[in-house]
Amino acid sequence: MEQPAAANKPLYLRMKEDLLRRVQSGEWRPGELIPSENALAAEYGVSVGTARKAIEELADERLLVRQRGRGTTVAMHTHRQEVLRHYRLMTKDGERVNEETSYLDVASARASSTEAKVFGVNRGTAVTRVRRLRLYAKQPVVLEFLSLREDVLPGVGALIRATQPEVLYALLEREYHIIIAKVSEKIMAVKAEAEDTEALGVRAGEPMLEIERVAYDLNGRAVERRIMRARNDTYYLSEFA
Amino acid sequence: MEQPAAANKPLYLRMKEDLLRRVQSGEWRPGELIPSENALAAEYGVSVGTARKAIEELADERLLVRQRGRGTTVAMHTHRQEVLRHYRLMTKDGERVNEETSYLDVASARASSTEAKVFGVNRGTAVTRVRRLRLYAKQPVVLEFLSLREDVLPGVGALIRATQPEVLYALLEREYHIIIAKVSEKIMAVKAEAEDTEALGVRAGEPMLEIERVAYDLNGRAVERRIMRARNDTYYLSEFA
DNA sequence: ACACGTCAATTCTATATAGAAATAAAGATA
DNA sequence: TATCTTTATTTCTATATAGAATTGACGTGT
Known part of the structure; x- marks a missing residue:
């Protein structure tokens, strides 16, 4: 019906x-x-x-x-995140991972076929790609690749470059009035690549956690896609009651 | 009033x-x-x-x-699990993993120090250990190690051997009136060991997902601990809204 | 045997009201 | 100025009531 x-x-x-x-x-x-x-x-x-x-x-x-x-x-996002525990990557001793963030590069690009698919747009649509590191105790722990839709978030690249935000979703809320309402994550085990070795210092071929996240706004529209590659001394925590 | x-x-x-x-x-x-x-x-x-x-x-x-x-x-557990989505391991094509279950062995043992710690009991307390496989499309996909407290669940080993249940928590509910109310899972990336090669056919050294689960009853008492080692063509799904 | 209507039980929707508890702002007092 | 008091606003607790919607059981009629 x-x-x-x-x-x-x-x-x-x-x-x-x-x-x-x-x-x-x-x-x-x-x-x-x-x-x-x-x-x-x-x-x-x-x-x-x-x-x-x-x-x-x-x-x-x-x-x-x-x-x-x-x-x-x-x-506000800062309030929701506490309850929703968006950040579930933990260090071995049970601390949250996102103590500090270091931005590597921010660039505009054309959507790959996978990006186009998750965003539900045509291939070649403009996206902003971001590479950054999450640090814990001054050590890089997670390497992140972000893709953001430029049609929904015009000028987001410049904003990110300028403000280097610790919490991206708070920025989306403040600047674009977009509320991230749902997040979906796929967690996989992968081998460390050369890029991981360079950024995180892990040995090539070692197992790592790879998390693919898609973030949706209140209308259910996919707004951001993110890939996180985590060093082996972290784990992903999932609790449900 | x-x-x-x-x-x-x-x-x-x-x-x-x-x-x-x-x-x-x-x-x-x-x-x-x-x-x-x-x-x-x-x-x-x-x-x-x-x-x-x-x-x-x-x-x-x-x-x-x-x-x-x-x-x-x-x-009933069967109703809760649907909503809570206790089974979050998925195959690459997005199907649930627990299509079929094959029990390898069920044995009584004395709690190791880690088991004693998660259960909050003394080392050496009696536990039941279970090894089993989860199959999808007739292929073994996940290797599971279960530990159950015998002080809380007397005779559970014999029951499991006899009934080989597909859903353990439904059995706990039916036979012991214990309702699993909360589950906590740690997901890590590990290297495949000899045992994984034997049971799942993965190459030694390949990355795998290892999930450590602790299940709690309504009183918050830890009742079961489980380690799941998943083949590389599966992923762990986590959604929150 | 089988379909249909009736009826009681139960949850769900909606309204109304009264006072308690917490908060913030305005006002009074030292 | 600084601190306490009052007051208005707002959510929270608790009660009461009437009817709608859904289900399951029972009975009737063909």
Whole structure:
């Protein structure tokens, strides 16, 4: 059964979808207060209980943050990342890996066939490619290759060069009002190549973790693709309850 | 009504914790219907709204399953696993790996120091060790080493030998009323050893994924430890939203 | 045997209300 | 100036109620 018009869905769901739309549209930006439940209930012509339920579901999905006595804000990436634990690469002694970041190069290019595929665009579309290192205790631990869609993020290369951000998704949020809502990662075991030897000092042929990540915005649009090659003394942590 | 001075936690939270306790205790078993929200509200002397909120939170945590018109049941592992996607190892073409399981050996042993550490017991405590293979398209893909606490699961070795279960956690639920509520996994890249060559046919020294899993029950007690060594044409999938 | 309608039980949606608890800003006081 | 008090705002807790939607069991009729 396909959903007909927005019709006979429950009120609170239709309201929730509209609130989501308003966040997507940039009407309310990350960090900003949205109207109170009373105000929203009045605006939508529903009871506060119904408005509450719509808001609460978005808060459960960590798109909104409620604070008693203060109000409801749109979640910022810095807040979401803590809960979602986007950074799951750990050192052997259980510390997070992204202590420091060192950018190697930022360049514009034409999308390869794999990039085109994950982004759902034509081959040759403009992308920005970034190479950088993640350091822990002053030692390079992870070598990263980023690809970003220039059609969605115009001028992102210059921005990255200028600001060298520690957390890319916070920059996307701040500068482009794009909220990364979902991330998918494939973890594989691979052999170290010459490039890994040079950047990380691992011996060629040694096993390494390779992680391919695709990041999606609120609309489910793939925005960034990333390949991470991690030194052998790190592990990937995955917990679910 | 006013706050009964007992504990300063909200009513619905205390009720929720008591419901959790009753599931843990085995009073309501996986698959069974628990009393309706009306009945529970009456029993606890609270309004249906409050009872509803307690039940709803446990349903959000996937410990309970609500069905309109039918009632509320304790979630069975088979239901939870779908949602939690416990099986995240995939073949290159995106299929789940655990199509078929072949048991190699089941034996009793004394806990090694690492086993003792993860289980929080003394070294030498009795454990059951299991070796088995996961197959896909008739080919062995993953080699698994399981350790189970015999103090918590008496006679589990014999049970496994007899039933050769496809899904271990369903057996724990059925036979011991132990619900696996949390799982933690460390993923590493390692070199293939002789044992991997023999069992999986991978060349010695080739990179493989090694996953160390610890499974916890509702009380947070570590019940099982598992090491999985996966052939190179598989990957580990991790999604979070 | 089989289809159909009825009915009770259960969760879900929606509304309304009252007071508690936390927060932030404005105001009062030393 | 600095600190305490008050006040308004907002979310959170708790109760109460009415009807809709879904399910499963029961009974009836053909």
